[in-house]
Amino acid sequence: MIDDKTIFDQAWLKSDLTSRPWLSAFIGLFLLAAFGHAQAAGKDHDKPMNAVANPWQAPDTTLPDLDGTAQSLSQLVAKGGVVVVNFWASWCPPCREEMASLARLEQTLRKAGDRDGQPLARVVAINVGEDENTVFSFLGEIDPMPDFAILLDQNSEAVDAWRVRGLPTTYVMDGEGKVRYRAIGGRDFDQPQIARQIKDLIQ
Template sequence: MCRPSMIRGLALLSALLWTVTSPAAESALPKGIIKLDPYPAPSLTLRDLDGEPYSLEAEQGSVVFVHFWASWCGPCRKEMPAIQRMWNKLQDTGLKIALVNTAEDEDTVFQFLAAHAPTIRPLMDRDGQQTEAWEPRGLPATYLVDARGRVQYQAIGGRPWDEPQYLAFLRSLIKAP
């Protein structure tokens, strides 16, 4: 015979086990990451600081971390070192990164990144038109593009990309079929 306290305990245990093993718990997103209805990524064709061309379309088959930023943006300044640390940990996993500076001059970008993200190749959106095509609601803005060239996730505002939950999330995207 089950006592009411035993039934309540079993119900609580059952609910806890369901929460831990449910798909919703497995797909919990890190704070600030928004799941989107997938859509084709807008074109992104720019040049880096050295004038070398970059095209997002050439990254087809890889997950791409597309990040829009500017040195005058406070949250961008705070976030950039975390992006560099994230990149240090994930650059050999197949993740690609498109670090898009929005409408600043080369000297400003060079000086800022030399101090905050020296190993990441910056892309120069000199007139801001490529950034506008992506329609971020502010800076910084990050879009995660899947291997088929579809935008799947967005993060608005600075994120601690080098923290374990963000790294695990990015690794899960890289491993996804």
């Protein structure tokens, strides 16, 4: 419903725009700036993980998985894959909260395909400081239960080599083993923008 005041305001604006071209130009510039800002903000919102300004070579990390088998991140990358590396602990609230969405991200990434039987992108979660039993018991509570590789960093060697300063921290390595994205603190990995950021790295 348009009331008298609205009509009055519109009439004022119309008369002012025709009689004062500078006002028209000012409003035009303002709208342009506002649109630019909204675009920039939208662009940032589209990138939930932060791009690393100077991508650095990820440290070669070899750790036991839950079966005790040594797994090397560099071998995973040598197969051409993009790897999401998540550092976590079961007692850390944001780590617990993001784990189910990380499991769903793995399922989404699997659909990106494979090369010679190896996935083009995958998730690897590195647990900091806990034993197999604690990790197993926690994973059983997660729905969907994560079926990506879980490695155990019981002596904090990997977490230090990766320069992690707080949990959770997540990195994305490209196919050449360079760290391209980083997220400190929990994220909702269900955000489609995250899968898009990762898929864009697939060569």
